[in-house]
Amino acid sequence: MDKNIPYKTYLEESEMPKQWYNVRADMKNKPAPLLNPATLKPMTAEELGVVFCDELVDQELNTTDAYIDIPEEIREFYKMYRPSPLVRAYCLEKALGTPAKIYYKFEGNNTSGSHKLNSAIAQAYYAKKQGLKGVTTETGAGQWGTALSMACAYFGLDCKVYMVKVSYEQKPFRREVMRTYGASVTPSPSDTTNVGRKILAEHPGTTGSLGCAISEAVEVAVGSEGYRYVLGSVLNQVLLHQSVIGLESLAAFEKLGEKPDIIIGCAGGGSNLGGLISPFMGQKLRGEADYRFIAVEPASCPSLTRGKYAYDYCDTGMVCPLAKMYTLGSGFIPSANHAGGLRYHGMSSTLSQLYDDKLMEAVSVEQTKVFEAAQQFARIEGILPAPESSHAIRVAIDEALKCKETGEEKTILFGLTGTGYFDMVAYQKFNDGEMSDYIPTDDDLAKGFAGLPKV
């Protein structure tokens, strides 16, 4: 091991970020605004305020301030589980026999099991500050719902979670964690909303989708006094909160006197990837440094690598504003054999714009290869990774093996977003040799694209 570089680097509390970084301020081409689905005009703060908390609306629309203060209450909560460690993967490097230096930023050391808590506590804080009774949301794999339940318990807010039915049934323990934190959890689609009843009537026996759960959560928030809707990914405000990951990483690298060449993150809606790369991207946009950024997505849900860059509905029920993003169409649902998260049909507008501007690369990987990397990583580095995070591990290993061939001593940073402790059904399939891959055909994708709105 390098004498001066420990396995784990923690910032001191005094070194933790006091402001989030808003990458949009440094983007020449700003991400396209959300559109009102009725008027096709940009959503106003007033219109957004019906759905979201007021301060979060301000953050959503703010494309000019590079730094936004993190309120002290949130910084105090961050201190309970942050800073997260920047880990040097010495054992993995040795096992691969690579000259590359591999680092990962590990966000899994909290009960939500992922980075989602970074934004959940912020959104709960602003809801509390606004005097609300509670919030509604959707959850797929369950990480976001768990994180929000924890945040709401901390601030004494009611928390209503619509959980994609297939996850609700396959992950009873995720559900139970949320209940332990006092949240109510409803399988979606449900008969508690108009949109849920409509979807159930049209598709009896459906196991649900994220887009549908979003529609239900939004409907309940808008129709309930003192409630707002909160979302764990895709939105600009979420990327803003998640910038704490990248800011800590950057500060830790500076402390070590190191600099990554390649930065890799898994990408579903973009919350982790956007948060991890933001401050580094800012340096690149300002011409201060250069990095290769790689978004890794599942081959079964390839919004960046095979999607269209277009305005689309954010939800199945079409109750949400339209967003311009790389999308597979709001009707797209990954095949049933897809394990874990990263199943949203679209990608964060900010990341979509950066990708369209060729500031970031994207690759897609098949899930059996992802779980091979997950198992290898678990046995060597000791941490059982979340399936989502393992997409980034897969590509980090592949890049390190390329360095082995070329002899290049590149420095690789990837985001280890979380742990897989609630994903053992998927691991069991892999352990039993029963996991399969599925890559949608062009015809499959054409069906999704056919549903894109004419904007």
Place this chain on the structure above:
Amino acid sequence: MDKNIPYKTYLEESEMPKQWYNVRADMKNKPAPLLNPATLKPMTAEELGVVFCDELVDQELNTTDAYIDIPEEIREFYKMYRPSPLVRAYCLEKALGTPAKIYYKFEGNNTSGSHKLNSAIAQAYYAKKQGLKGVTTETGAGQWGTALSMACAYFGLDCKVYMVKVSYEQKPFRREVMRTYGASVTPSPSDTTNVGRKILAEHPGTTGSLGCAISEAVEVAVGSEGYRYVLGSVLNQVLLHQSVIGLESLAAFEKLGEKPDIIIGCAGGGSNLGGLISPFMGQKLRGEADYRFIAVEPASCPSLTRGKYAYDYCDTGMVCPLAKMYTLGSGFIPSANHAGGLRYHGMSSTLSQLYDDKLMEAVSVEQTKVFEAAQQFARIEGILPAPESSHAIRVAIDEALKCKETGEEKTILFGLTGTGYFDMVAYQKFNDGEMSDYIPTDDDLAKGFAGLPKV
């Protein structure tokens, strides 16, 4: 919050312990030796070497060396998940309104989910060094089995785990984590051993016990070329390895300029409690400092508070040496409604002697009260604790509330041994209001005592 005391204190890698501390060296009354069940004479190193690795036998019998070097390979592995944080529970203090300062040493931030990895990696290392093919063990709640699987994966050792049948069935995901790390997991009692077949014949339909799983694991180790048996608690060697918890805690307190008044740990076989208190107990034994030590055990398995201090069998099949310990009798099995670990019939000989010498206190708590504390802690401090750890939380909260009454500003340290992510069946019972308590009657205990050997 105190200006100079962060939420979390991490030692630098250079400050991590390089030696384990062996509390027996400072004990005036040494723990009683293990006895050969046939001759009733103290077990020799040679006899123990049939079951255990040679260097571990040396450690087991060593009552004179206060410090034993931690081999570099183990220290490297420790760096992957240690140092563990010493956490100041500011939010809990505030919620309780207590003048007490509450600290906890959190051992749950690794995939095994508990402190068990501290000894697992040590035992796997010595097995590897001895050129063995593999090791066998038992696991109850599953934390030890998981930890050993991880350690064996790291050193490329085969790992055979006998898992108490009721846990095997109720915790399929624990089993799957072990499989992901390459271990084979067999529900106990099984038909793969003589002792298993005998127990199955005598008690058809039994859901197993730790004592029975130990017997099976020992039988397989002794009967297989290149295998030894390893155990995750009770033994002196385990307390030695676990002293890393207490040594880090002591160093962190010294760094902060603080000193605990009360040190609290849950106690099943004694691995966590013994490890946490050892260095502090050493100071007390040497007259350098004074502390109150409190062992917390389940009311349903009260070996210290209601057991007898006597020689007893360590396992149901009576294939192991006899140990002098506080015990409920090797036939004692906690009632079926007992959730989680802390279900072993006896207590570490070292801790038993310290308790008998009145150097340590013990209390028992009922499990509904334990889960109330667990839920409260989860919501306030953000970490979902293991049921075992929650015994210590319960008493830490009770002591902090006493301080609130008296106005005393005591400093409380407790061991948060792990997380409850694989214990959601128990949490679900609690959330649904279906958890009950059970305190064995004197008659129940008399049955266990009747099986004590005449030594």
